[in-house]
Amino acid sequence: MAYRRNGYLYRSRRDGGRVTTEYLGRGPLAEARADLDAAAARAREERRRAEREERARQRKIDATIDRVLERARLLTRAVLLASGYHTHKGTWRKARDGTHDDGDAPSGRQD
Amino acid sequence: MEHTMTVTHHRGGRTKEETQELYEVLKACNTKKPNPEKVDALRVWLRKDPALWREICDMGEHAAHSIAEYASGKNALIAESIKRGREVMLEELGAGDAPGLERILCEAVVLAWMRYADVERRYTQMVGSGELSIAQADYWERRASAAQRRYLRAAETLARIRKLQLPMVQVNIGEQQVNVAKGK
Numbered sequence: 001m002a003y004r005r006n007g008y009l010y011r012s013r014r015d016g017g018r019v020t021t022e023y024l025g026r027g028p029l030a031e032a033r034a035d036l037d038a039a040a041a042r043a044r045e046e047r048r049r050a051e052r053e054e055r056a057r058q059r060k061i062d063a064t065i066d067r068v069l070e071r072a073r074l075l076t077r078a079v080l081l082a083s084g085y086h087t088h089k090g091t092w093r094k095a096r097d098g099t100h101d102d103g104d105a106p107s108g109r110q111d
Numbered sequence: 112m113e114h115t116m117t118v119t120h121h122r123g124g125r126t127k128e129e130t131q132e133l134y135e136v137l138k139a140c141n142t143k144k145p146n147p148e149k150v151d152a153l154r155v156w157l158r159k160d161p162a163l164w165r166e167i168c169d170m171g172e173h174a175a176h177s178i179a180e181y182a183s184g185k186n187a188l189i190a191e192s193i194k195r196g197r198e199v200m201l202e203e204l205g206a207g208d209a210p211g212l213e214r215i216l217c218e219a220v221v222l223a224w225m226r227y228a229d230v231e232r233r234y235t236q237m238v239g240s241g242e243l244s245i246a247q248a249d250y251w252e253r254r255a256s257a258a259q260r261r262y263l264r265a266a267e268t269l270a271r272i273r274k275l276q277l278p279m280v281q282v283n284i285g286e287q288q289v290n291v292a293k294g295k
Contacts, residue, residue, distance in 0.1 A: 058254060061177060065174055069222075077137055079157075081140040086143060092271070
């Protein structure tokens with residue numbers, strides 16, 4: 001973005017890790033370049049704002065889905081446990097007669 | 112084994128304390144020889160709060176509609192197409208005839224798939240536009256990976272529950288009976 005110092009226009013530019021000051025001069029041409037710079041800066045800011053909003057929407061949708069899936073997992077877990085299953089090393093197993101694991105219990109990762 | 116649960120009210124949502132209490136009960140039940148009192152407590156919880164089944168379905172449907180509205184860019188025709196696609200997918204998964212838990216898991220699979228499809232579509236569009244910075248590409252890549260994981264996990268859970276063929280559990284919400292797991 002251009003700025004005025006002692007009636008002359010300058011602009012700062014980031015070049016790699018360095019910030020350098022560029023002299024634009026004065027007069028209609030310098031003013032026009034400063035206006036173009038300002039318009040470009042506004043456009044960049046608008047893009048950044050749109051991106052922030054988009055990301056916020058994405059987060060909101062993901063959070064809603066995660067809430068549904070988490071509750072579904074919770075319910076699955078509750079039903080499995082109420083049905084006599086338990087997890088063993090990350091897999092669901094059913095106790096035979098409520099006393100010990102059966103060897104051929106359906107396996108699968110814990111939910 | 113068959114359990115019947117009857118309630119006459121619909122409660123919308125639980126407090127953090129209640130959810131924490133449920134986690135504690137689940138944790139206590141998750142042993143080789145669970146304390147029968149704890150298992151009873153779990154059944155009491157299921158009996159006390161069966162509205163959770165319907166709540167999840169409602170939340171799932173609401174989320175699916177949000178995705179449809181968002182993905183369609185407020186184009187009513189596209190939004191309706193997406194919603195119809197969801198219904199077809201639910202039919203294909205057999206959600207209509209499935210017991211309650213399976214039906215919820217079908218909803219979860221379809222919801223996760225809708226999200227995954229939407230993220231992939233957006234990502235592909237952005238790559239095609241050629242205006243994607245490295246940081247943005249990284250962001251969308253991570254979104255797509257997360258959506259894919261979510262979808263695969265939901266599908267795995269549904270497949271596992273179908274393989275287990277859980278014994279019948281009935282929940283009666285008002286006059287309506289809901290079977291939450293089918294018998295062997």
